[in-house]
Amino acid sequence: MTGLSGIVDDLEGVALEVAQRQPPVVSSRVLAFLSKVAHVVDQAYRDVLALLIDVKYVGDDAFQTGEIRDFQRRAERILETSHYRDAEEICSRLRTLRDAHLSDLLGLVGQDAGGQWRALFDLIEDREGGIIRMIREELWRLSQALDHARGPADLESLREIASEAGAQVRRDLADLSAFTNRILGLSGQAGLMEMLRDGRPPSLVVKEISLMVDQRQQHTYTTGDNSVLIGAGATTGDVSLQQGAPIDLAALAAELDTLRAAMKAQATGAAEEDVAIGAVAAAQAAAKAGDESGALKALKSAGKWALGVAEKVAAPIATAALKPLLGLP
Numbered sequence: 001m002t003g004l005s006g007i008v009d010d011l012e013g014v015a016l017e018v019a020q021r022q023p024p025v026v027s028s029r030v031l032a033f034l035s036k037v038a039h040v041v042d043q044a045y046r047d048v049l050a051l052l053i054d055v056k057y058v059g060d061d062a063f064q065t066g067e068i069r070d071f072q073r074r075a076e077r078i079l080e081t082s083h084y085r086d087a088e089e090i091c092s093r094l095r096t097l098r099d100a101h102l103s104d105l106l107g108l109v110g111q112d113a114g115g116q117w118r119a120l121f122d123l124i125e126d127r128e129g130g131i132i133r134m135i136r137e138e139l140w141r142l143s144q145a146l147d148h149a150r151g152p153a154d155l156e157s158l159r160e161i162a163s164e165a166g167a168q169v170r171r172d173l174a175d176l177s178a179f180t181n182r183i184l185g186l187s188g189q190a191g192l193m194e195m196l197r198d199g200r201p202p203s204l205v206v207k208e209i210s211l212m213v214d215q216r217q218q219h220t221y222t223t224g225d226n227s228v229l230i231g232a233g234a235t236t237g238d239v240s241l242q243q244g245a246p247i248d249l250a251a252l253a254a255e256l257d258t259l260r261a262a263m264k265a266q267a268t269g270a271a272e273e274d275v276a277i278g279a280v281a282a283a284q285a286a287a288k289a290g291d292e293s294g295a296l297k298a299l300k301s302a303g304k305w306a307l308g309v310a311e312k313v314a315a316p317i318a319t320a321a322l323k324p325l326l327g328l329p
């Protein structure tokens with residue numbers, strides 16, 4: 001998954017991994033910074049959304065009134081606003097945070113820094129940062145559509161483009177807002193930062209983040225066909241995965257959704273179970289994002305309980321992936 005949706009996935013994935021692996025004080029600081037990143041991205045994309053809404057409802061007389069040219073000027077001005085400069089500042093701060101804590105992060109994610117951590121780093125590797133590049137690309141696509149609108153016959157196509165893009169941005173902004181609100185406690189209940197600092201078990205925070213991921217996946221993910229692509233090592237009955245063969249990540253994500261629900265139903269409330277369920281949620285998020293290495297790394301943390309449940313609910317891809325990760329034949 002790319003663009004704004006990908007940022008939401010990455011932020012949630014990093015939050016979940018930090019809560020699972022870091023002490024509460026460290027987790028709280030990282031969550032605070034992630035909320036700032038989410039806020040700045042939210043503000044930058046709100047300007048884009050406002051423009052998309054206006055283009056969606058462009059009038060039939062847009063060429064006569066000069067409205068099309070006005071839209072083009074607005075797209076150009078968005079890149080000059082304070083929010084855009086704030087995005088540049090956030091990218092700079094992200095680079096500083098990464099550089100200052102590189103050793104700690106490498107200790108957390110390993111020398112090859114995979115999964116959502118790797119994706120978050122990718123946002124800040126370039127001079128301007130991935131956040132700014134995505135805003136620019138979004139505006140470039142819109143500008144191209146406006147430039148190719150030559151007369152009234154092109155307006156309906158322009159409206160459809162703006163409508164589809166606007167609907168997706170609106171959904172993603174709602175998810176970003178929910179992410180920030182849950183961290184800071186702006187939704188009427190104790191926030192994740194407060195829960196980490198007031199002495200509650202870290203497993204409760206892991207559970208809350210897992211639920212947040214679950215809720216978003218329920219309204220953003222739909223399963224396509226049920227085909228399974230697992231390479232030449234596939235066998236009938238029990239599925240096996242040949243080393244190096246591609247995994248159908250969409251099918252894996254669907255199985256992990258079933259697995260996570262079954263684990264929740266069987267859970268007794270033990271902290272270890274919450275961690276395992278959170279690991280499955282992180283693996284599903286990575287699989288949805290097309291990150292095979294990140295999905296397998298998270299899945300390994302789910303442990304043998306997840307494997308046992310996967311075998312019972314007939315999740316062959318998840319089972320075949322878990323066995324070698326856990327050192328089992």
